[in-house]
Amino acid sequence: MKVIIRNNSSEGSLWAARHIAERITRKASVTDKPFVLGLCTGSTPLETYAELIRMVKDCELSFRNVITFNMDEYVGIPEEHPESYHSFMHRSLFDHIDIPEENIHILNGNAPDLEKECREYEEAISREGGFDLFLGGVGEDGHIAFNEPFSSLSSRTRPITLTADTRRVNSRFFGGDPDAVPAKALTVGVATVTSSQEVVILAFGSKKARALRDAIEGPLSHACTLSCLQNHPCSTIVCDEDSVGELKVNSYRYFKAVEEAEGM
């Protein structure tokens, strides 16, 4: 696991956007096969998305041969709801880049058969040859996508009941009322994320400090599903100074030394 520690979220987001762009461009230079990209929601990726949009507008990057699969979606709110992840993704990224609409995949939280929807999502990911890169965030309790604590580390895409904590944290998008946050969601599994060739996780701000400490220094555990990165051959956490406040000084120093030695 690599941990890239930048001074603030803007610098971290810039690093992530450049990294994703470099991966897309590099694959395009050697094959016609599409780049398969996993994407996340939340406030954390917004600056990264803004930089990717800028690159497309300035003709430095194209999403014409990129296929995306989003991590998760609430169950039971209409797609047009401003806080659905469909709305969020179009507003924050897809409406501003050159990705063909048919290349975009987001779970349907209103499907008549939710289990079937999840099975078919996994099948669609496999048909595209699996993920080249998965971009994710992390919840304050260490959840990845909506894989709440005690989700199996070998889980796949499925319906999930959200914790009271997640509904409280996400209530800021629903007028401050935790009961207005849907109680259920569809989410890719932990193993869906770790099946990606590369995983990049963004974490900014002191509210993520406990999650990073548990994921980086704690045991591999279903209590902190982000700890799944410990078992992944190519994972990077891109974070800022505030979010590493709970790491041991020696861990912090080591990650900074690696960054310097490897010129990241």
Ligand code: GLP
């Ligand atoms: C939700 C999403 C996660 C996201 C997390 C953090 O729970 N399902 O994918 O990582 O929120 O959100 P934020 O970036 O707003 O802190």
